Amino acid sequence: MPHPYPTLWHPYAQMQTQPKAPRVVGGRGAWLHLEDDEALLDATCSWWCMIHGYGHPRLVNALKAQADTLCHVMLGGLTHDPAQQLADALVRITPEGLNHVFFSDSGSVGMEVAMKMAVQYQVQRGHPEKHRMLSLMRAYHGDTTGCMAVCDPEEGMHSLFAGFLPRHHFAPAPTAPFDAPREAVEADIAALRQALERHHHEIAALLMEPLLQAAGGLNMTSPHYVRTARKLCDEFGVLLVFDEVATGFGRTGKCFAAEHADVTPDIMVLSKGLTGGYLGHAATLATSRVYEAFLSDDPGHAFMHGPTFMGNPLACRLALESLAIFEEEDYLGKIATLNDVLRHELLEDTALRQHSDVDDVRVLGATAVIEAKAAECLEGVQAFARQHGVWLRPFGRWLYTMPAYVTTPDEMRQITSVMKAWFLDPDQ
Numbered sequence: 001m002p003h004p005y006p007t008l009w010h011p012y013a014q015m016q017t018q019p020k021a022p023r024v025v026g027g028r029g030a031w032l033h034l035e036d037d038e039a040l041l042d043a044t045c046s047w048w049c050m051i052h053g054y055g056h057p058r059l060v061n062a063l064k065a066q067a068d069t070l071c072h073v074m075l076g077g078l079t080h081d082p083a084q085q086l087a088d089a090l091v092r093i094t095p096e097g098l099n100h101v102f103f104s105d106s107g108s109v110g111m112e113v114a115m116k117m118a119v120q121y122q123v124q125r126g127h128p129e130k131h132r133m134l135s136l137m138r139a140y141h142g143d144t145t146g147c148m149a150v151c152d153p154e155e156g157m158h159s160l161f162a163g164f165l166p167r168h169h170f171a172p173a174p175t176a177p178f179d180a181p182r183e184a185v186e187a188d189i190a191a192l193r194q195a196l197e198r199h200h201h202e203i204a205a206l207l208m209e210p211l212l213q214a215a216g217g218l219n220m221t222s223p224h225y226v227r228t229a230r231k232l233c234d235e236f237g238v239l240l241v242f243d244e245v246a247t248g249f250g251r252t253g254k255c256f257a258a259e260h261a262d263v264t265p266d267i268m269v270l271s272k273g274l275t276g277g278y279l280g281h282a283a284t285l286a287t288s289r290v291y292e293a294f295l296s297d298d299p300g301h302a303f304m305h306g307p308t309f310m311g312n313p314l315a316c317r318l319a320l321e322s323l324a325i326f327e328e329e330d331y332l333g334k335i336a337t338l339n340d341v342l343r344h345e346l347l348e349d350t351a352l353r354q355h356s357d358v359d360d361v362r363v364l365g366a367t368a369v370i371e372a373k374a375a376e377c378l379e380g381v382q383a384f385a386r387q388h389g390v391w392l393r394p395f396g397r398w399l400y401t402m403p404a405y406v407t408t409p410d411e412m413r414q415i416t417s418v419m420k421a422w423f424l425d426p427d428q
Protein backbone atom coordinates (compact mmCIF):
# COMPACT_ATOMS: atom_id res chain seq x y z
CA MET A 1 0.00 0.00 0.00
CA PRO A 2 1.43 3.40 -0.90
CA HIS A 3 1.68 5.74 2.06
CA PRO A 4 -1.11 8.36 1.94
CA TYR A 5 1.17 11.33 2.67
CA PRO A 6 3.93 12.92 0.61
CA THR A 7 7.48 11.64 1.13
CA LEU A 8 9.01 15.09 0.71
CA TRP A 9 8.74 17.26 3.84
CA HIS A 10 8.91 21.01 3.09
CA PRO A 11 10.46 23.62 5.41
CA TYR A 12 8.27 25.90 7.56
CA ALA A 13 5.27 24.25 5.88
CA GLN A 14 2.02 23.02 7.37
CA MET A 15 1.96 19.88 5.26
CA GLN A 16 -1.74 19.33 5.90
CA THR A 17 -2.87 22.57 4.31
CA GLN A 18 -0.04 23.84 2.11
CA PRO A 19 -1.01 23.94 -1.58
CA LYS A 20 0.89 21.76 -4.03
CA ALA A 21 4.35 23.25 -4.61
CA PRO A 22 5.13 24.39 -8.17
CA ARG A 23 7.63 21.99 -9.77
CA VAL A 24 10.82 23.67 -10.98
CA VAL A 25 12.56 22.03 -13.92
CA GLY A 26 15.25 24.63 -14.62
CA GLY A 27 16.06 28.31 -14.61
CA ARG A 28 17.84 31.07 -16.45
CA GLY A 29 18.81 34.48 -15.14
CA ALA A 30 16.15 35.76 -12.78
CA TRP A 31 13.58 33.28 -14.14
CA LEU A 32 12.47 29.95 -12.72
CA HIS A 33 11.24 27.45 -15.31
CA LEU A 34 8.34 25.30 -14.14
CA GLU A 35 6.69 22.26 -15.68
CA ASP A 36 4.11 22.92 -18.40
CA ASP A 37 6.15 25.81 -19.85
CA GLU A 38 5.33 28.18 -17.01
CA ALA A 39 8.03 30.73 -16.12
CA LEU A 40 8.19 32.81 -12.93
CA LEU A 41 10.34 35.81 -12.23
CA ASP A 42 12.00 35.06 -8.89
CA ALA A 43 11.68 38.10 -6.60
CA THR A 44 13.63 36.46 -3.78
CA CYS A 45 16.45 34.62 -5.63
CA SER A 46 15.90 31.45 -3.63
CA TRP A 47 16.16 32.80 -0.10
CA TRP A 48 18.53 35.56 -1.22
CA CYS A 49 21.44 33.37 -2.29
CA MET A 50 21.20 33.07 -6.12
CA ILE A 51 22.72 36.49 -6.69
CA HIS A 52 23.78 35.69 -10.29
CA GLY A 53 20.45 34.08 -11.10
CA TYR A 54 19.96 30.55 -12.41
CA GLY A 55 22.06 28.67 -14.96
CA HIS A 56 24.92 31.17 -15.04
CA PRO A 57 27.37 29.71 -17.59
CA ARG A 58 30.52 30.82 -15.76
CA LEU A 59 29.41 29.25 -12.49
CA VAL A 60 28.23 26.06 -14.15
CA ASN A 61 31.55 25.75 -15.99
CA ALA A 62 33.58 26.43 -12.85
CA LEU A 63 31.67 23.68 -11.09
CA LYS A 64 32.25 21.22 -13.92
CA ALA A 65 35.96 22.03 -14.17
CA GLN A 66 36.47 21.59 -10.45
CA ALA A 67 34.47 18.34 -10.50
CA ASP A 68 36.94 16.98 -13.06
CA THR A 69 39.84 17.85 -10.75
CA LEU A 70 38.79 17.26 -7.14
CA CYS A 71 35.28 17.09 -5.69
CA HIS A 72 36.15 16.81 -2.05
CA VAL A 73 38.97 16.31 0.39
CA MET A 74 39.10 16.80 4.16
CA LEU A 75 40.65 20.00 5.46
CA GLY A 76 41.88 18.16 8.56
CA GLY A 77 45.66 18.11 8.06
CA LEU A 78 45.38 18.65 4.27
CA THR A 79 45.01 21.73 2.13
CA HIS A 80 44.15 22.60 -1.48
CA ASP A 81 44.23 25.57 -3.81
CA PRO A 82 40.51 26.46 -3.94
CA ALA A 83 40.30 26.76 -0.12
CA GLN A 84 43.57 28.71 0.16
CA GLN A 85 42.69 31.04 -2.72
CA LEU A 86 39.22 31.69 -1.34
CA ALA A 87 40.59 32.45 2.12
CA ASP A 88 43.01 34.96 0.55
CA ALA A 89 40.23 36.52 -1.56
CA LEU A 90 37.87 36.90 1.42
CA VAL A 91 40.60 38.53 3.50
CA ARG A 92 41.20 40.93 0.61
CA ILE A 93 37.58 42.02 0.13
CA THR A 94 36.26 42.09 3.71
CA PRO A 95 36.87 44.97 6.14
CA GLU A 96 40.50 45.62 7.03
CA GLY A 97 41.73 43.41 9.87
CA LEU A 98 39.69 40.26 9.24
CA ASN A 99 42.71 38.11 8.38
CA HIS A 100 41.70 34.51 9.13
CA VAL A 101 39.00 32.37 7.56
CA PHE A 102 37.30 29.29 8.99
CA PHE A 103 35.00 27.47 6.55
CA SER A 104 31.82 25.53 7.25
CA ASP A 105 28.80 24.37 5.30
CA SER A 106 25.87 26.69 6.05
CA GLY A 107 25.00 30.04 7.54
CA SER A 108 23.72 28.48 10.76
CA VAL A 109 26.90 26.48 11.25
CA GLY A 110 28.97 29.56 10.37
CA MET A 111 27.19 31.35 13.26
CA GLU A 112 27.70 28.37 15.60
CA VAL A 113 31.39 28.60 14.73
CA ALA A 114 31.37 32.34 15.50
CA MET A 115 29.74 31.81 18.90
CA LYS A 116 32.09 28.96 19.86
CA MET A 117 35.04 31.06 18.74
CA ALA A 118 33.89 33.97 20.91
CA VAL A 119 33.37 31.78 23.99
CA GLN A 120 36.68 29.94 23.59
CA TYR A 121 38.41 33.29 23.04
CA GLN A 122 37.07 34.58 26.34
CA VAL A 123 38.02 31.37 28.18
CA GLN A 124 41.55 31.47 26.83
CA ARG A 125 41.86 35.16 27.69
CA GLY A 126 40.97 34.35 31.28
CA HIS A 127 37.23 35.12 31.21
CA PRO A 128 35.36 31.80 31.42
CA GLU A 129 32.47 33.68 33.05
CA LYS A 130 31.84 35.48 29.73
CA HIS A 131 29.98 32.61 28.12
CA ARG A 132 26.66 34.09 27.03
CA MET A 133 25.70 36.07 23.94
CA LEU A 134 24.01 39.43 23.69
CA SER A 135 21.64 39.41 20.73
CA LEU A 136 18.98 41.80 19.46
CA MET A 137 15.24 41.38 19.38
CA ARG A 138 14.05 40.67 15.82
CA ALA A 139 17.34 38.89 15.12
CA TYR A 140 17.52 35.77 13.01
CA HIS A 141 20.77 33.80 13.05
CA GLY A 142 19.74 30.33 11.88
CA ASP A 143 17.78 27.21 12.82
CA THR A 144 20.30 25.05 14.68
CA THR A 145 20.04 24.87 18.46
CA GLY A 146 22.78 27.38 19.25
CA CYS A 147 21.37 29.78 16.68
CA MET A 148 17.73 29.40 17.72
CA ALA A 149 18.79 30.54 21.20
CA VAL A 150 19.97 33.90 19.81
CA CYS A 151 16.98 34.49 17.50
CA ASP A 152 14.18 36.79 18.65
CA PRO A 153 12.57 34.74 21.45
CA GLU A 154 9.11 36.28 21.01
CA GLU A 155 8.39 37.15 17.40
CA GLY A 156 10.77 34.49 16.05
CA MET A 157 9.54 31.04 15.09
CA HIS A 158 11.33 29.12 17.82
CA SER A 159 9.20 29.87 20.87
CA LEU A 160 8.16 26.19 21.02
CA PHE A 161 11.72 25.34 21.94
CA ALA A 162 12.09 27.83 24.78
CA GLY A 163 12.58 25.11 27.40
CA PHE A 164 15.26 23.40 25.34
CA LEU A 165 17.46 26.38 24.58
CA PRO A 166 20.29 27.95 26.56
CA ARG A 167 19.50 31.43 27.86
CA HIS A 168 21.18 34.51 26.45
CA HIS A 169 20.58 38.24 26.77
CA PHE A 170 18.69 40.47 24.36
CA ALA A 171 18.73 44.18 23.71
CA PRO A 172 15.75 45.87 22.02
CA ALA A 173 15.77 45.87 18.22
CA PRO A 174 16.97 49.21 16.85
CA THR A 175 14.10 51.36 15.61
CA ALA A 176 15.79 54.36 13.93
CA PRO A 177 15.84 53.90 10.13
CA PHE A 178 18.90 53.76 7.88
CA ASP A 179 19.04 57.50 7.20
CA ALA A 180 18.04 58.66 10.69
CA PRO A 181 19.87 61.71 12.05
CA ARG A 182 22.19 60.93 14.95
CA GLU A 183 19.83 62.24 17.64
CA ALA A 184 17.17 59.83 16.45
CA VAL A 185 19.51 56.88 17.10
CA GLU A 186 20.30 57.86 20.71
CA ALA A 187 17.44 55.87 22.23
CA ASP A 188 18.55 52.69 20.43
CA ILE A 189 22.10 53.25 21.59
CA ALA A 190 21.04 53.91 25.17
CA ALA A 191 19.14 50.62 25.19
CA LEU A 192 22.17 48.73 23.91
CA ARG A 193 24.43 50.42 26.46
CA GLN A 194 22.04 49.51 29.25
CA ALA A 195 22.06 45.81 28.26
CA LEU A 196 25.86 45.83 28.18
CA GLU A 197 26.15 47.66 31.50
CA ARG A 198 23.91 45.12 33.15
CA HIS A 199 25.33 41.93 31.69
CA HIS A 200 28.80 42.52 30.20
CA HIS A 201 30.51 40.46 32.92
CA GLU A 202 28.91 37.33 31.44
CA ILE A 203 28.79 38.30 27.76
CA ALA A 204 31.29 36.88 25.27
CA ALA A 205 29.97 38.65 22.18
CA LEU A 206 27.33 40.98 20.79
CA LEU A 207 25.74 39.45 17.68
CA MET A 208 24.08 41.54 15.02
CA GLU A 209 22.92 41.52 11.44
CA PRO A 210 24.39 44.93 10.61
CA LEU A 211 21.93 47.45 9.07
CA LEU A 212 19.37 44.87 8.00
CA GLN A 213 17.69 42.37 10.29
CA ALA A 214 16.51 40.19 7.47
CA ALA A 215 14.29 37.25 8.44
CA GLY A 216 13.09 39.15 11.53
CA GLY A 217 11.09 41.50 9.28
CA LEU A 218 13.58 43.42 7.11
CA ASN A 219 14.21 45.86 9.93
CA MET A 220 16.69 48.48 8.78
CA THR A 221 18.92 50.49 11.06
CA SER A 222 21.43 53.30 10.93
CA PRO A 223 25.20 53.01 10.32
CA HIS A 224 25.62 55.22 13.39
CA TYR A 225 24.07 52.47 15.50
CA VAL A 226 26.51 49.93 14.09
CA ARG A 227 29.48 52.25 14.60
CA THR A 228 28.49 52.93 18.20
CA ALA A 229 28.01 49.21 18.85
CA ARG A 230 31.69 48.79 17.93
CA LYS A 231 32.71 51.40 20.53
CA LEU A 232 30.46 49.91 23.21
CA CYS A 233 31.88 46.43 22.64
CA ASP A 234 35.41 47.74 23.13
CA GLU A 235 34.38 49.62 26.24
CA PHE A 236 32.82 46.52 27.81
CA GLY A 237 35.32 43.85 26.72
CA VAL A 238 32.80 42.12 24.46
CA LEU A 239 33.53 40.78 20.97
CA LEU A 240 31.45 42.11 18.08
CA VAL A 241 30.12 39.48 15.68
CA PHE A 242 28.53 40.52 12.38
CA ASP A 243 26.18 38.02 10.84
CA GLU A 244 26.47 39.09 7.19
CA VAL A 245 24.93 35.87 5.91
CA ALA A 246 22.10 37.88 4.33
CA THR A 247 23.72 41.31 3.96
CA GLY A 248 27.05 40.13 2.55
CA PHE A 249 27.88 40.41 -1.16
CA GLY A 250 26.04 43.59 -2.04
CA ARG A 251 22.56 43.22 -0.57
CA THR A 252 22.69 46.59 1.24
CA GLY A 253 24.35 48.43 -1.65
CA LYS A 254 27.97 47.97 -0.57
CA CYS A 255 29.79 44.68 -0.72
CA PHE A 256 29.39 44.30 3.06
CA ALA A 257 27.02 46.17 5.38
CA ALA A 258 29.98 46.82 7.70
CA GLU A 259 31.37 49.19 5.05
CA HIS A 260 28.47 51.64 5.47
CA ALA A 261 29.67 52.16 9.04
CA ASP A 262 33.36 51.77 8.31
CA VAL A 263 33.62 49.20 11.07
CA THR A 264 35.59 45.98 11.42
CA PRO A 265 33.86 43.42 13.62
CA ASP A 266 35.97 40.91 15.55
CA ILE A 267 34.22 38.05 13.79
CA MET A 268 32.11 38.08 10.61
CA VAL A 269 30.01 35.33 9.07
CA LEU A 270 29.26 34.95 5.36
CA SER A 271 27.15 32.38 3.54
CA LYS A 272 24.09 32.67 1.21
CA GLY A 273 25.67 34.72 -1.63
CA LEU A 274 29.17 33.32 -0.97
CA THR A 275 28.98 30.63 -3.66
CA GLY A 276 26.49 32.60 -5.73
CA GLY A 277 24.04 30.15 -4.16
CA TYR A 278 25.19 27.23 -6.28
CA LEU A 279 26.31 25.15 -3.27
CA GLY A 280 25.93 25.53 0.48
CA HIS A 281 28.98 26.96 2.19
CA ALA A 282 29.96 29.52 4.82
CA ALA A 283 32.97 31.42 6.06
CA THR A 284 33.63 32.74 9.58
CA LEU A 285 36.34 35.39 9.50
CA ALA A 286 38.29 36.57 12.51
CA THR A 287 40.74 39.35 13.32
CA SER A 288 44.29 38.57 14.39
CA ARG A 289 43.37 39.55 17.95
CA VAL A 290 40.83 36.69 18.05
CA TYR A 291 43.08 34.26 16.19
CA GLU A 292 46.04 34.85 18.49
CA ALA A 293 44.03 33.78 21.53
CA PHE A 294 44.10 30.26 20.09
CA LEU A 295 47.91 30.09 19.71
CA SER A 296 49.55 28.18 22.55
CA ASP A 297 51.78 25.22 23.39
CA ASP A 298 48.66 23.49 24.64
CA PRO A 299 46.93 21.43 21.89
CA GLY A 300 43.71 21.80 23.87
CA HIS A 301 43.66 25.51 23.04
CA ALA A 302 43.15 24.76 19.34
CA PHE A 303 39.77 25.83 17.98
CA MET A 304 37.58 22.82 18.59
CA HIS A 305 35.47 22.61 15.47
CA GLY A 306 35.67 20.90 12.09
CA PRO A 307 32.67 20.17 9.86
CA THR A 308 33.22 17.30 7.42
CA PHE A 309 32.59 19.44 4.36
CA MET A 310 34.44 22.59 5.40
CA GLY A 311 36.40 24.10 2.53
CA ASN A 312 34.78 21.78 0.00
CA PRO A 313 36.68 22.37 -3.28
CA LEU A 314 33.55 22.62 -5.43
CA ALA A 315 32.07 25.26 -3.12
CA CYS A 316 35.33 27.19 -2.87
CA ARG A 317 35.85 27.19 -6.64
CA LEU A 318 32.27 28.42 -7.13
CA ALA A 319 32.84 31.18 -4.56
CA LEU A 320 36.00 32.32 -6.37
CA GLU A 321 34.16 32.44 -9.68
CA SER A 322 31.21 34.22 -8.07
CA LEU A 323 33.56 36.90 -6.70
CA ALA A 324 35.26 37.30 -10.05
CA ILE A 325 31.91 37.87 -11.78
CA PHE A 326 30.87 40.27 -9.01
CA GLU A 327 33.98 42.39 -9.51
CA GLU A 328 34.40 42.14 -13.29
CA GLU A 329 30.77 42.83 -14.16
CA ASP A 330 30.25 45.85 -11.90
CA TYR A 331 27.68 44.28 -9.63
CA LEU A 332 27.68 47.27 -7.29
CA GLY A 333 26.57 49.31 -10.30
CA LYS A 334 23.81 46.81 -11.05
CA ILE A 335 22.70 46.93 -7.41
CA ALA A 336 22.61 50.75 -7.52
CA THR A 337 20.38 50.57 -10.61
CA LEU A 338 18.02 48.13 -8.91
CA ASN A 339 17.99 50.43 -5.88
CA ASP A 340 16.92 53.36 -8.10
CA VAL A 341 14.03 51.35 -9.48
CA LEU A 342 12.95 50.14 -6.04
CA ARG A 343 13.02 53.65 -4.59
CA HIS A 344 11.17 55.15 -7.50
CA GLU A 345 8.52 52.43 -7.79
CA LEU A 346 7.89 51.76 -4.10
CA LEU A 347 9.23 54.51 -1.83
CA GLU A 348 8.01 57.32 -4.04
CA ASP A 349 4.56 55.84 -4.57
CA THR A 350 2.38 57.91 -2.27
CA ALA A 351 -0.77 55.87 -2.91
CA LEU A 352 1.04 52.73 -1.80
CA ARG A 353 2.54 54.32 1.30
CA GLN A 354 -0.81 55.77 2.32
CA HIS A 355 -2.81 52.61 1.69
CA SER A 356 -4.80 51.57 4.74
CA ASP A 357 -3.22 48.07 4.83
CA VAL A 358 0.34 49.37 4.53
CA ASP A 359 2.34 50.18 7.65
CA ASP A 360 5.71 51.06 6.10
CA VAL A 361 7.76 50.81 2.92
CA ARG A 362 11.56 50.43 3.18
CA VAL A 363 14.34 50.15 0.62
CA LEU A 364 18.06 49.49 1.13
CA GLY A 365 20.41 48.37 -1.63
CA ALA A 366 18.77 45.54 -3.56
CA THR A 367 16.19 44.97 -0.84
CA ALA A 368 12.67 46.33 -0.56
CA VAL A 369 9.79 45.54 1.75
CA ILE A 370 6.18 46.57 2.05
CA GLU A 371 5.26 45.99 5.67
CA ALA A 372 1.54 45.33 5.95
CA LYS A 373 -0.50 46.19 9.05
CA ALA A 374 -1.28 42.49 9.58
CA ALA A 375 -0.30 39.12 8.15
CA GLU A 376 -3.92 38.68 6.99
CA CYS A 377 -3.42 41.53 4.51
CA LEU A 378 -1.06 39.26 2.58
CA GLU A 379 -3.28 36.18 2.41
CA GLY A 380 -3.48 35.09 -1.22
CA VAL A 381 -0.67 37.32 -2.49
CA GLN A 382 1.47 34.39 -3.56
CA ALA A 383 -1.19 32.96 -5.89
CA PHE A 384 -1.91 36.49 -7.18
CA ALA A 385 1.77 37.03 -8.00
CA ARG A 386 2.01 33.66 -9.75
CA GLN A 387 -0.88 34.62 -12.01
CA HIS A 388 1.23 37.62 -12.98
CA GLY A 389 4.37 35.58 -13.58
CA VAL A 390 6.22 36.43 -10.37
CA TRP A 391 7.44 34.24 -7.52
CA LEU A 392 6.95 36.08 -4.22
CA ARG A 393 7.21 34.41 -0.85
CA PRO A 394 6.16 36.78 1.91
CA PHE A 395 6.46 35.89 5.59
CA GLY A 396 4.44 37.36 8.43
CA ARG A 397 3.50 40.95 7.59
CA TRP A 398 6.35 41.42 5.14
CA LEU A 399 5.98 41.42 1.37
CA TYR A 400 9.52 41.83 0.11
CA THR A 401 11.89 41.42 -2.77
CA MET A 402 15.59 40.56 -2.69
CA PRO A 403 16.19 39.92 -6.37
CA ALA A 404 19.17 38.40 -8.17
CA TYR A 405 21.53 41.21 -9.20
CA VAL A 406 21.18 40.16 -12.86
CA THR A 407 17.51 41.20 -12.72
CA THR A 408 17.01 43.89 -15.39
CA PRO A 409 15.27 47.19 -14.58
CA ASP A 410 12.23 46.02 -16.59
CA GLU A 411 12.11 42.74 -14.68
CA MET A 412 12.48 44.68 -11.40
CA ARG A 413 9.50 46.85 -12.39
CA GLN A 414 7.50 43.73 -13.21
CA ILE A 415 8.15 42.54 -9.64
CA THR A 416 7.33 45.90 -7.99
CA SER A 417 4.20 46.36 -10.08
CA VAL A 418 2.85 43.03 -8.83
CA MET A 419 3.73 43.93 -5.23
CA LYS A 420 1.92 47.26 -5.62
CA ALA A 421 -1.05 45.87 -7.53
CA TRP A 422 -1.80 43.51 -4.64
CA PHE A 423 -2.68 46.56 -2.54
CA LEU A 424 -3.75 49.14 -5.13
CA ASP A 425 -5.36 47.15 -7.91
CA PRO A 426 -6.09 43.60 -6.69
CA ASP A 427 -8.73 42.86 -9.35
CA GLN A 428 -6.32 43.38 -12.19
Ligand SMILES: *Cc1c(COP(=O)(O)O)cnc(C)c1O
Binding pocket: 106, 107, 108, 109, 111, 140, 141, 142, 143, 209, 214, 215, 243, 244, 245, 246, 247, 271, 272
Ligand atom coordinates in the same frame (compact mmCIF):
# COMPACT_ATOMS: atom_id res chain seq x y z
C1 LIG B 1 19.77 32.56 6.29
C2 LIG B 1 20.46 33.14 7.46
C3 LIG B 1 21.17 32.35 8.39
C4 LIG B 1 21.17 30.84 8.31
O1 LIG B 1 21.79 30.35 7.17
P1 LIG B 1 21.49 28.85 6.69
O2 LIG B 1 22.43 28.65 5.54
O3 LIG B 1 20.06 28.79 6.30
O4 LIG B 1 21.81 27.95 7.83
C5 LIG B 1 21.85 32.98 9.40
N1 LIG B 1 21.84 34.33 9.52
C6 LIG B 1 21.19 35.12 8.66
C7 LIG B 1 21.24 36.60 8.84
C8 LIG B 1 20.46 34.56 7.62
O5 LIG B 1 19.78 35.35 6.77
